[in-house]
Amino acid sequence: MTDIIGAVGQTCECMNSCGVPAAVGAEFHSFFSIEDNWSSLKDAKEDLQVVQTMINSKVAVEIDKSRGVNPQVQLWLSRVEEIINDKTLEEEYNKLTRCGFFCSCTPNFPRRRKVGKKITKYLGHVNDLIDNGKNFADVGVDLPVDPVDPIPIAKTFGMETMLEQLNKYFEDKERCIIGVWGQGGVGKTTLLTIFNNQLNGSKDFHVVILIDVSNSEMLDVRAMQRTITERLGLPWVDTETEDTRAKLLMKALARKRFVILLDDVRKEFHLEDIGIPLPDTVNGSKIIMASREQDVCIEMGAQQSLIKMQLLGAQASWNLFFSNLSTDARRSIESSYSIKRQAEAITKSCQGLPLALNVTSRAMAGLKSLNDWRDAMSAISTDLIEIGGVEEIFQRMKYSYDKLDSTTKKCFLYCTLFPEYSSIRKEQLVDYWIAEGFIPQNQRWKGNVMIINKLKSACLLQETNSGQKVRLHNIIRHFGQWLANQESNFLVQSGQKVESVPEIEQWNGPQRISLISNDIKNISLSPNCTNLETLLLQNNPNLKSLGPKFFKSMINLRVLDLSNTGIKELPECDALCQLHYLNLSQTPIIKLPKKFWVLKELRYLDLSLTDSLEETYDNCSKLLKLRILNLFRSHYGIREISNLNLDTLKELNFLGITICTEDVLKKLKKTDPLAKSTYRLSLTNCPRMRSVHVTDFNKMEHLQELYIESCPKLSELVMDQDKGGVSNLEVLTLRELPSLDNILVQSSAHYFRRLRELTIYECHKLQNINWVARLESLEKLVVSSCNGMVHIIENYQGAMQNKRNGLSEEEEIQMLIEEACQINISENKKATCEEVVENIEFPKLRSILLFDLQNLESICSPRNFQSLESVRVQECPSLVRLPVSRNHKIINLRQICGSSEWWNRLEWDGKETRRDMENYFIAI
Numbered sequence: 001m002t003d004i005i006g007a008v009g010q011t012c013e014c015m016n017s018c019g020v021p022a023a024v025g026a027e028f029h030s031f032f033s034i035e036d037n038w039s040s041l042k043d044a045k046e047d048l049q050v051v052q053t054m055i056n057s058k059v060a061v062e063i064d065k066s067r068g069v070n071p072q073v074q075l076w077l078s079r080v081e082e083i084i085n086d087k088t089l090e091e092e093y094n095k096l097t098r099c100g101f102f103c104s105c106t107p108n109f110p111r112r113r114k115v116g117k118k119i120t121k122y123l124g125h126v127n128d129l130i131d132n133g134k135n136f137a138d139v140g141v142d143l144p145v146d147p148v149d150p151i152p153i154a155k156t157f158g159m160e161t162m163l164e165q166l167n168k169y170f171e172d173k174e175r176c177i178i179g180v181w182g183q184g185g186v187g188k189t190t191l192l193t194i195f196n197n198q199l200n201g202s203k204d205f206h207v208v209i210l211i212d213v214s215n216s217e218m219l220d221v222r223a224m225q226r227t228i229t230e231r232l233g234l235p236w237v238d239t240e241t242e243d244t245r246a247k248l249l250m251k252a253l254a255r256k257r258f259v260i261l262l263d264d265v266r267k268e269f270h271l272e273d274i275g276i277p278l279p280d281t282v283n284g285s286k287i288i289m290a291s292r293e294q295d296v297c298i299e300m301g302a303q304q305s306l307i308k309m310q311l312l313g314a315q316a317s318w319n320l321f322f323s324n325l326s327t328d329a330r331r332s333i334e335s336s337y338s339i340k341r342q343a344e345a346i347t348k349s350c351q352g353l354p355l356a357l358n359v360t361s362r363a364m365a366g367l368k369s370l371n372d373w374r375d376a377m378s379a380i381s382t383d384l385i386e387i388g389g390v391e392e393i394f395q396r397m398k399y400s401y402d403k404l405d406s407t408t409k410k411c412f413l414y415c416t417l418f419p420e421y422s423s424i425r426k427e428q429l430v431d432y433w434i435a436e437g438f439i440p441q442n443q444r445w446k447g448n449v450m451i452i453n454k455l456k457s458a459c460l461l462q463e464t465n466s467g468q469k470v471r472l473h474n475i476i477r478h479f480g481q482w483l484a485n486q487e488s489n490f491l492v493q494s495g496q497k498v499e500s501v502p503e504i505e506q507w508n509g510p511q512r513i514s515l516i517s518n519d520i521k522n523i524s525l526s527p528n529c530t531n532l533e534t535l536l537l538q539n540n541p542n543l544k545s546l547g548p549k550f551f552k553s554m555i556n557l558r559v560l561d562l563s564n565t566g567i568k569e570l571p572e573c574d575a576l577c578q579l580h581y582l583n584l585s586q587t588p589i590i591k592l593p594k595k596f597w598v599l600k601e602l603r604y605l606d607l608s609l610t611d612s613l614e615e616t617y618d619n620c621s622k623l624l625k626l627r628i629l630n631l632f633r634s635h636y637g638i639r640e641i642s643n644l645n646l647d648t649l650k651e652l653n654f655l656g657i658t659i660c661t662e663d664v665l666k667k668l669k670k671t672d673p674l675a676k677s678t679y680r681l682s683l684t685n686c687p688r689m690r691s692v693h694v695t696d697f698n699k700m701e702h703l704q705e706l707y708i709e710s711c712p713k714l715s716e717l718v719m720d721q722d723k724g725g726v727s728n729l730e731v732l733t734l735r736e737l738p739s740l741d742n743i744l745v746q747s748s749a750h751y752f753r754r755l756r757e758l759t760i761y762e763c764h765k766l767q768n769i770n771w772v773a774r775l776e777s778l779e780k781l782v783v784s785s786c787n788g789m790v791h792i793i794e795n796y797q798g799a800m801q802n803k804r805n806g807l808s809e810e811e812e813i814q815m816l817i818e819e820a821c822q823i824n825i826s827e828n829k830k831a832t833c834e835e836v837v838e839n840i841e842f843p844k845l846r847s848i849l850l851f852d853l854q855n856l857e858s859i860c861s862p863r864n865f866q867s868l869e870s871v872r873v874q875e876c877p878s879l880v881r882l883p884v885s886r887n888h889k890i891i892n893l894r895q896i897c898g899s900s901e902w903w904n905r906l907e908w909d910g911k912e913t914r915r916d917m918e919n920y921f922i923a924i
Contacts, residue, residue, distance in 0.1 A: 034116040038093055041119055044126040045084065051133040052080050062140030070843075073139045080129055089118055138754060138777050138844075148200040148208045149231065151193050155323060158316025158354075162191055163198075165307050170195075170286060175305040176279040179297025180290045182309025184475045185355030188290035191309070192261045195288065199259060205285075206256035207231060212464070212471070213289075214264045214420065218497060218517075223423075224274050225249060228260075233869035233894045235780060235847035242273075249275025251922045252895060254283070262289040264474070268299040311352030320354065321347040324361035332368045342373035346380065355475060356397075358459045363400035397479045400458050410438050411451050412460055413488060415472050416480035417514035417536055419495025423469035426452060431628075435559050435581035435604055436534065441627060488512065494536070501525070507532070515540065522546075528553045538563040538583065551575050562587060563606065574598050584610060585630070591615040597622040608632045608656055608680075621645045632656030632680035633707055638664045647674050656680035662689045668700075675699040682707040691716040695751045697727075705731040715739045715765075719751045727751045733759040741765035745774050753777060756844075761785055768794045779844050779867075784851035792850075793860035843867065850876050857881075862888035873898040874924070884917060885909045896920045 055077065059069055092115050162180075169175045180188050196210050209231045211224050221242050228249055229236050237245075254277045271278060271287070278301075279285035291297050297306055312320065321343070322330065333340045346364070350356040364376050379399045401409065411433055418424050430447035433439050439447045452470060455461035460480075461470050472480065484490035489509050491502060494516035501520060507513070507527035512534035520540045526549035533556055537543065543565040551557070551573050559581040567587045573579075574595055581604040590612050596619035603625055607613060613636040620629060626649050631637075637660035638644050644664050646652065655677040659665050665683065668675055678700045683692070689711050695718070697703055706729060708714070714737050732755055734740065740763045745752060755775050759782040760766070768791040772778060783789065842863075847870040850856065856876045862885040869892050873879060879902070884890060886909055896903075900923045908914040 034119060037116070037119045037123055041123045041126065044123060044130065048080060048126055048130050048133070049084060051130055052077070052084075055133055055136065055139060058139045070136070070139050073136055076129065076132060076136075080133075083122075083126060083129065089115075089122055093119070135753075147202070147206060148196065149210070150197050150200050151210070153190065153193050153197065156187075156190055156194060157320040157323070158312040159187065159191060159194060162307060162309060163194060166191065166195060166288070169305045169307070170288070172305075173281050173284070176281065176286060177301040178286070178288045178305040178307070179294075179300065179302030180288065180307045180309060181292065181294045181297050183353075184292055185353050185473070186309040186311065187354040188292075188309055189263050190354065192263050192288065192290055196261055204257070205259050208259045208261070210261040210263065212263050212423075213266070213269075214422075214471075214474070215266050215269060218495060219267075219269050219273075220422065221246075221274060228253070228275060233846070233892075234897075235782075235849050235870050235872060237849070246273060246275035248897065248922070248924055250277050251924065252897075253277055253285075255919075255922065256285075257283060258285045260285075260287050262287065265289045265291040265296055265300065266293075268296060312354060312357070313352065314348070317347050317350065317352050317357055318344065320357045321350070321361045324358065324365055326365045329365060329367050332373075336370060339370050339373050342370070342377050346373075346377055349380065355459070355473065359397050359400045359476075362457065362459055363403050394479050394482065397460075397476065398483075400460065401479075401483065404454065404458065407438055408451050408454050410436070411447070412455055413480055413484045413490070414438075414512075415455075415461065415470070416477055416484055416490065417492055417494065417512060417516070417534070419517050420474065420477060422495065422517070423464050423471045425469050427468075429470070431604060432534075432559055432581065437558070437580075441603065484512075489531075490514070493518070504528075512536075523550060526550060526552055530555055532557055534559045536561045537565060540565050542566055544568065546571050548572070568612070569593075577601065580604065582606070586610070588612045592617060592619055594619075599623060600625065602626060604628045606630045607634050607636070610634045610636065618643065618645070621648050624649060625651060627651050628654040630654070630656035630680070631658050632705070633682045633684075634658050637682070637684055640664070641667050644668060644671070644674075647671055652677050654679055656682075658682040658684055660685050662686055665689075669696055670699070672699055676701060678703055680705045680707075682709065683711060684709040686711045687713065689714050691718065693718045693720070694729075695720050697751070701728065703727065703729055705729070705733075707733045707735070708737065709733070709735040711737055713739055715741055717743045719743075719745045719771075728754060730754055731757045733761075734763055735759070735761040737763045739765060741767075743769065743771055745771035750774065756780065758782070759784075764788050768792065770794055773842070775842075777844055778842060779846045780849075781845065781847070782849040782851075783853060784849075786853055787855060789853050789856050791858050791860070792848075792856070846870065848872070850874070850879070852876075854878065859883050864888050865890045865892075867892055869893060870895045871897070872924075873902060876902070880905055880907050882906065882917070884913060886913055893920050895922055897922045897924050899923065 055073065059073065059077075062069060166178065166180070169178045180191060182188055192210060196208060199205065199208050209228055211227050213219070213224065225242065225245050226236060229245070232249075232252055234248070234252060240248075250272065253275065258279075260276060276287070277283075277285075279287055287301075289297060289300055289302060291300075294306065294308070297303075322333075325333070333343050343364075346360060347357065350360055360380065364373075367373055367376060376399065379402070401412070404412065414432060414436070415424065415429070426448055429452075430439075430444055433447045433451075434441050434444065439451070452461065452463075456463060456470075460472075460476055462473060463470055481490065481492060484492075488511050491506060491510040491513045493502065494514045496518060498515070498518045499520060501515060501523050502513075504525045504527050507525075507529040509531060510529070511531055513529075513532060514534075514536040516536050517539040520537070520543045522543065522545045524545075524547045526547050530553050532554055535554070535557060536559070538561045541564060543562075544567070546567065548571045550571050552575055555575050556578055557576055558578055560576070560579060561581070561583045563583040563585045565587055567584070568590055570584075570589070570593050572595065573593055576599055578601055579599050580601055582599070582602060583604075583606040585606045585608045587610055589607075589610055591614055594617050596617065600623065602623045605620065605623065605626060605628065607616075608630045609632075611634075613634050616636055620626070620631075629646070629649070629652060637658035639660045641663050644667050646655070652674070655674065656679060657668070659668065659682070665686075668678070675697075676699060679702050681697075681700070681703060683689070684707070690713050692708065692714065694706070708717075717734070717740065729752065732752070743766070752775055754777050756777055757780045758772065758775065758778060760769065762785045764787040766786055767788050769783070769789075770793050772781065773793055781792075783792065843866050845865060846867050848859065848868070849872045850859075852875040854875070854877065856879045858879070858881055860883045862883045865883075868890050871882070871893075872895075882896070896917065898921075903921055903923070906914075908917070
């Protein structure tokens with residue numbers, strides 16, 4: 001039998017070599033290699049299940065991030081499920097094997113031929129699914145912005161009366177601004193959150209926005225504007241001034257019926273400074289604000305609609321307290337009259353204040369015995385000094401704090417160093433904790449998950465809506481500062497607009513000093529502060545200099561943050577032998593000290609965006625304990641191969657770097673593990689660089705951001721087939737590249753599969769960027785000051801007319817395919833059409849920003865953008881058409897921003913289209 005099959009196999013090879021059609025050869029192969037094909041199919045299905053498991057894990061992560069699932073991924077998973085669960089083919093194959101294949105040969109030939117063909121077809125289908133699964137750039141998609149952003153909230157008690165009054169005022173058309181006031185911790189934020197969620201599903205308003213104001217000393221206009229911008233789906237432009245952004249937001253909101261909830265308003269401010277128009281009975285919009293002071297609500301315009309928050313009654317207080325207890329604690333209360341009396345006494349001592357009840361009950365959640373409850377009552381009855389009339393709350397917080405482990409206590413107190421009105425990025429906070437030695441470097445997850453979750457569970461820390469930041473309730477922050485001064489001696493003057501540092505005597509004892517976000521001009525003193533471990537001076541933009549002996553006695557300093565200050569040079573830092581963390585980003589520093597190498601304990605060094613840095617004296621390579629080194633977009637770039645000696649940093653796991661010559665880039669691309677540690681790469685001022693093959697960066701498997709700037713001879717950027725698996729590159733910026741005229745992106749799997757943001761500035765030779773059609777993950781596109789840009793994506797007909805003007809054969813073939821797509825003359829061409837259309841629909845593109853493009857005539861031909869929310873056009877006088885038509889709708893469009901003069905020049909395919917688009921236009 002083997003001889004027969006072998007002979008026929010040789011016959012198949014002969015047939016193929018003689019030019020017999022491949023389909024015939026394939027059929028012979030499926031017949032005579034049925035056992036091998038079945039074995040291959042079984043292996044392929046196992047491989048498919050592995051890929052399925054991987055995709056399902058990624059889907060779970062995206063769902064946890066509150067993102068949707070890519071429809072293509074959903075379809076792929078359903079097809080995989082069908083393949084894996086389908087047993088029909090297996091049953092047919094088993095029947096065939098039971099017949100012995102060549103027993104009664106002739107009758108079994110047709111069955112064997114039929115099953116063999118099915119197996120071959122099935123195998124090809126499974127292999128295609130495997131390839132598709134491996135090539136998904138992103139399994140998640142951003143969900144459309146809903147009018148209401150629901151906020152998770154625990155069950156509440158005793159809010160019914162105040163919520164009823166708020167609803168009554170809200171339904172009254174004459175009451176446009178409503179004020180809610182009451183003491184700290186009484187539940188104002190909770191009431192606004194409940195009301196925000198209550199509006200979910202309402203069609204009476206276009207958008208509901210909840211903003212945390214917290215303007216104790218200064219108003220964080222930028223943060224408030226960012227919240228509004230994100231909720232409106234508008235693109236955020238970093239370079240815009242607050243005034244310009246306010247005007248844009250005013251116009252955007254004026255076109256909508258909105259509800260804005262302003263939480264924790266401490267002082268009066270002008271709504272128009274933020275970009276919030278005053279609501280009135282005509283537009284039907286509403287503003288609801290919460291403040292501790294009735295006068296603030298009146299000053300903000302709510303004098304006719306005031307709601308005073310009431311303390312909880314006895315029953316509501318008990319219900320809230322009891323709801324936070326564990327099952328065992330509840331049973332002990334229900335089974336023992338004495339324990340219940342203790343619990344009721346503790347509840348009563350909270351005086352109906354929800355914050356005190358939450359903090360206290362969470363801390364006592366696991367108590368069981370009578371002695372435990374008596375000890376708890378004794379602990380919260382200990383006298384504490386009165387601070388702002390809230391000493392009763394402090395007693396309960398102290399009990400909750402005492403139950404934390406020592407590490408979590410330190411981490412909590414650290415949060416009090418930041419300004420009262422600000423949120424704190426989780427990532428930054430954990431970097432500090434690691435530098436302070438609270439948690440080990442290799443257990444970052446412990447800080448980011450375990451400790452932050454512990455503090456949230458104890459009601460001592462709150463998470464912001466985005467989930468990326470945390471904040472302290474005002475009362476808890478004051479409590480933490482009192483504790484810090486009792487236990488650790490903190491000196492905190494952050495966010496208070498102070499213009500000078502504390503007197504020299506005040507530096508003598510503190511362990512941590514925070515002067516964040518002030519208006520300090522210079523520091524000339526030389527303090528004696530041997531106890532100092534933390535010094536935070538960031539966000540003092542007018543701080544120009546430090547005294548020459550400023551660091552002289554700081555022998556125990558571990559964390560020093562000078563980011564976003566005006567510091568041009570560091571004084572001698574020989575004494576900083578224990579420094580672990582140094583942040584000099586966004587400063588005009590010119591050079592590092594010559595003896596910078598003495599900072600042998602340094603683990604974290606941030607020199608990013610230092611646009612004046614000229615010299616480091618090669619000291620970075622001598623800091624052998626560095627784990628994070630960030631020189632991304634620094635004026636100091638590596639120009640000599642010999643200077644790329646960072647491979648001595650064996651512990652480095654994050655590198656941001658600026659490179660200025662092609663030779664250095666070649667070395668970095670080949671240097672492992674240095675390339676593997678590179679997360680951010682800037683190529684700038686490379687005088688002889690003519691071409692960049694981005695896929696050659698395959699060893700930089702963690703590269704997330706690439707910035708190419710001021711390379712005068714760079715003419716070609718190539719992204720061919722990805723050789724190193726799926727890349728992680730998310731952000732690309734091309735700036736001031738006067739010779740760049742060719743950007744080639746392969747249509748197959750390429751290096752830019754995960755690219756989310758693309759920015760192109762001053763690349764005057766580019767006439768179009770047709771290749772962006774292949775960026776399936778692109779969310780934001782910015783094109784500015786490109787004099788040669790005529791089309792963003794060239795229209796098919798225009799492309800065909802110009803196909804002989806210097807185009808390559810490959811480009812001509814591609815255009816022929818596109819032309820065939822339009823003509824749609826056969827079933828095969830229809831399939832090609834569908835494939836091309838799928839590649840150019842921009843499934844995730846949310847915003848397009850076009851600035852100063854004097855010759856731009858079109859963005860692209862009309863199409864059904866799936867996710868586009870915002871288009872902004874400024875100084876593009878030749879752009880007279882937008883990619884919309886009667887047959888192509890942009891279903892998620894929210895804004896089209898531009899000048900009225902430009903808008904009036906636009907051409908449309910009919911009055912109906914113009915009328916529809918008019919609803920989205922905002923003049924700027």
